[in-house]
Amino acid sequence: MPRVVVDVMLKPEILDPQGQAVANALPRLGVSDVASVRIGRRIEIEFTGEPDLDRAREIADKLLANPVIEDFTVHLVEADETADARS
Amino acid sequence: MPRVVVDVMLKPEILDPQGQAVANALPRLGVSDVASVRIGRRIEIEFTGEPDLDRAREIADKLLANPVIEDFTVHLVEADETADARS
Amino acid sequence: MTTHPDPALRETPGVVPQAGPSEDWAPGVDTVPRAAGTPEELQPYAELGLRDDEYDRIRHILGRRPTQSELAMYSIMWSEHCSYKSSKVHLRQFGEKAPPSDRLLAGIGENAGVVQVSDELAVTFKVESHNHPSFVEPYQGAATGVGGIVRDILAMGARPVAVMDPLRFGAADHPDTARVLPGVVAGVGGYGNCLGLPNIGGEVVFDPCYQGNPLVNALCLGVLPVDRLQKKDATGPGNIVVLMGAKTGRDGIGGVSVLASATFDEGSEQRRPSVQVGDPFMEKLLIEACLELYDAELVVGIQDLGGAGLTCALTETAASAGTGMRVWLERVPLREPSMEPHEILASESQERMLLVVSPDKLDAVLKTAEKWGVWATAIGEVTAPSPDGQPGRLVITWRDQLVVDVPPGSLVDDGPVYARPMREPADLILLQADRAETLPRPSNPDALRETVLRMIGSPNLADKTWVTEQYDRYVLGNTVLAQPEDSGVIRIDERTGLGVALSVDGNGRYARLDPYHGTKLALAEAYRNVAVTGAKPIAVTNCLNFGSPEDPGVMWQFAEAVRGLADGCLELGIPVTGGNVSFYNQTGAAAIHPTPVVGVLGVLDNVADRVPMGFVPRPAGDHDQLF
Amino acid sequence: MTARVGVVTFPGSLDDGDAARAVRIAGAEPVRLWHGDPDLHGVDAVVLPGGFSYGDYLRCGAIARFAPVMGTIVDAARGGLPVLGICNGFQILCEAHLLPGALTRNQHLHFRNRDQVLRIEAVGTAWTNAFQPGQEVLIPVKNGEGCYVADPATLDRLEAEGRVVARYVGGNPNGSQRDIAAITNEAGNVVGIMPHPEHAVEALTGPSLDGLGFFTSVLKHLVGAPA
């Protein structure tokens, strides 16, 4: 069953301390070629019937993202691209 | 500049209280056709040079995900698909 | 008979299938008739941790081989963790040597000891370990450790009002400590803060012996009106058995995964996580729902679901009442529909309670659950003891198939008990010979200065604010003393000012040198810490963290520690009211230092009279401090 | 007649009992309000208490905003009802757009609980009229997501209109922009504050009695307010 994925990221002008903390930790792992890390949320929605992008957009707009600080995008994925089936 | 995106999701059999709380709240927004919501993290990594998928995978494995409870996938995106340029 | 958190999504009431179990063998499910007909079938009891003689005993009790589900249940209930099979013979001393007390409303053997502190009020407290899970997944391990002990306290009828967290980690500068410590602290804080329980103290200790085996102990304190004390007994045949709280998933069933039926594919191992994930929000709702049920006198018996999940809750509630129980397992709300009966029985999913409810109160119970947004489902009923006076049986069906038919007491009370071999560790004499007097001492001002600086800079003496700032100490508005005081002090009655003081202490290095006196010292330290606040110490709890009981040296340490605590309590005249044993704390063959952690609780008639550590101007004008 | 101050309980509210106690100590009658009940039962003011409503999952306050009681409160607040949001309550007020900006993860990424000095900068609000301008108070702060952010234009407007109610002094505990600890709406009846005045109302349990001022302020305000 395909799912709708909503990606929510902090707006670029909002400081992301979590991403920064990860970026700062990388040199200790021997990684020095990373310029920046940003951390957001990935929300996978499964509908009872057909996946509904418009409905998902509406949910994202009302609830999943706070437009004051966040942007979101919405897209469909096939089930085998989602959490169930990862390498 | 293309970025590497790491999607980290709880393994399907692991309780996702966050997703559950959101799913339970939806009926109050008038949404009744959602079967389940799972919430994970989306991490956007920008490299100083060429984006490096293998390196990203290594970072994810060591730092971004706990393999005991989480799975991750790694893929490349063009800059205009990422947070900077959203509708 | 199920309430869904959201009325809009509530299912139509299910009809309890009243028909008896079918005699047919269902494909894929190991039923009682099938077990009776296939006595030779090989079972993976050894992989489940059962010895040959233990397995034989199960067959003897049942008069046949156990079904898969029964085997899972026995393996869990007869494990060290649930049966206390190695520690029982020693722990008896706590009861035997306990001074007589008319304050003790519930003692060892209950979910937590309950001590009366005024005509109207009683308190309950207990400390428990969650060591292994906290190494694997520090945040969730620590979080669910807090969640588990809180449910123990809740099950006694108490409102949880405070937590404490004695923690032990490997060397402060070891890279893995940088993974474990922040995760554990965030987990303790994440769960406790979200439940609204002030954290009023604990310990942070670093020692290389805990490198591969950190100790995460959690203590919870609860308060109840004396007449709200709850029992776990599933009394009253015909009463309904209700499962309340979160749905059941495959949490923490790694142990019984060898029972996976052949239909499971290669990847199935992956589907059986040994880690539990906590949902403190659900637990907060569960607390409020339970307290409302107690106040309305809607439950006959209640038990939390902890380590052994439904298996433990069903067998203990039935066994302690001598009744039987009939359970329809398919009625348990599942997170994953594909779960098999033995998985449902073994699941350690968090935030669940088992209630025994009289049929006329069932509606009111379901309504309360619905009000607080938690699931509540009637999954079975209490049945009568057999006419010959023998206790009843626990009978469980799964989609009309009989999968369990056991005497509940055989899982709870008739488990194996071992007097394991003990031997003083061979290196102890050497260790003890290395006396403090023989150590080099600073002999000039420079050396003294260097020693003082080294001590001040040592992680074990350093300021713990980085940890304690992550904990809410103010919530509930009754915290009179907390970090960095010697004891936490909580007001439990705003009207009278009645309060309690609590301290937890332990010292693995002392206990390693001399487990008997080391344990007494831990007790004495906690006792002193409570006494200096001005409180009168009245009760003791403890968490005994040790290596493998199969190692005679460890077993000796354990026996000595228990003897020390029991003797110390006898001398001080206060009873041990409960506690927890955690064995197998070791990395390979190397055990941790024996680490008994002792909690002492004291009463203050008026918390306004407490004595803090620092100088405090008193209204009367005199300043005093106790050392 | 004693003022009646409502304290809302959401699933996951934790400091609701403390807020009710503070209201009582200040001399008013606390009235417990339930998230699922849109009726405000005729209260004269409302406190949205601290805690982890709905587990603080997704974003703090994001789900609570949709509770039936919030619909009524939003309308009543626009009509002048005094509303104080403490910590999680502040987050809910921002999510409900009664206050501008948002509260994000503390910059050091940890939950932090400490006794904090604040400077009260706006004393014209319904909840701070008992203080002197510039008065410094000591109040516990405890949060994981208390970092106040807004776009520069919004911040400038808040400053220009005197709507920054309190600022952190002697160290910013969460990275809030311009050290903001509390703000108010244009009318001054709605205040959101990150630290916890309800934990500083008793000598025995708080670091000071400074928190009481917030609760006595609203009583003063109500006496002065036209009925």
Ligand SMILES: Nc1ncnc2c1ncn2[C@@H]1O[C@H](COP(=O)(O)OP(=O)(O)O)[C@@H](O)[C@H]1O
């Ligand atoms: N893990 C912890 N959780 C809560 N409080 C803690 C923790 N560790 C230490 N504390 C508290 O910090 C204070 C100082 O601890 P510690 O340095 O061990 O002091 P002491 O050795 O004097 O008891 C005490 O109040 C103690 O209860």
